[in-house]
Amino acid sequence: MTKFTIFQIIAIFFAFTIIAFAEAPKTPAKTRHHYDLAHVALRQICMANPVGFIRVMGSQNRDKFLEDVWQQVRKNCDPKGNPPFSIKDVKVETTKIEEFPTIIITMPTPQFMAEAHMVGIVLKVDVKDFIENKIPEKPVVEYFTLEKGFTLDESERTVLCKWDETGKHHNYGTGPNATSSEFIKAISKMLK
Numbered sequence: 001m002t003k004f005t006i007f008q009i010i011a012i013f014f015a016f017t018i019i020a021f022a023e024a025p026k027t028p029a030k031t032r033h034h035y036d037l038a039h040v041a042l043r044q045i046c047m048a049n050p051v052g053f054i055r056v057m058g059s060q061n062r063d064k065f066l067e068d069v070w071q072q073v074r075k076n077c078d079p080k081g082n083p084p085f086s087i088k089d090v091k092v093e094t095t096k097i098e099e100f101p102t103i104i105i106t107m108p109t110p111q112f113m114a115e116a117h118m119v120g121i122v123l124k125v126d127v128k129d130f131i132e133n134k135i136p137e138k139p140v141v142e143y144f145t146l147e148k149g150f151t152l153d154e155s156e157r158t159v160l161c162k163w164d165e166t167g168k169h170h171n172y173g174t175g176p177n178a179t180s181s182e183f184i185k186a187i188s189k190m191l192k
Contacts, residue, residue, distance in 0.1 A: 030112055033083035037073050037090070038107055038116035043143050043163050045069065046121055050141035054123045054130070057103045058094045066090065084111065093180060097188050099126045104180050110148040117158060117178035120144040120187045141165075144190065146175050146183050160186055 046053040056065045070087035077083070085108040093104040097120075105119040123130065124140040142162065149159035160175030172190070176182035 029081045031081040031083060032077045033073055034107065034110060034115045036077055038119050038145060041069050041073050042119065046141060046143060047165055050123055050139055051135055054101050054103060057092060062092060095184065096127050097122055097184060098191060100124055101127055101130050104183065106180065113149060114147050116145045116147050118146040118183050120183055122187060122191065144187050146178055
């Protein structure tokens, strides 16, 4: 009788363990795809050729361009795990801040700290001059990120950041809500 009871307790324990694991929320595996797309690949291309980057992101060739960039990111990152999203989950908006051509990239929801909710790229050339191709030899580009962060009590927040032309990452503290309109307002303040 005692052996049977011990067996039943062990069986019940294993059954509850299996159920608990099956019902536990699945945390996505951390891979570098999200971070590398927003912080490395797009930034390096943008900084190397800001005018060409802004033009392609506002053209009919944008999807092909993003797919090519994504395939390179996957080539570099896939050996450590598959991405938890597709390049089709990345949304691009062309706009202007002040009179500067601007690209807002909305990334898939970040899962880990420092992954970007959004990227904002501002070419500091008047839109009219950009359209008329009156662009300085070395135009200034601003590359902002709105990143996932946490407070000391571990509640989530956004963090407004910027990458400069030397590759240095600047952190400006708590950022706005992760909406395009709030991000644009925050970038506009930074440009003044």
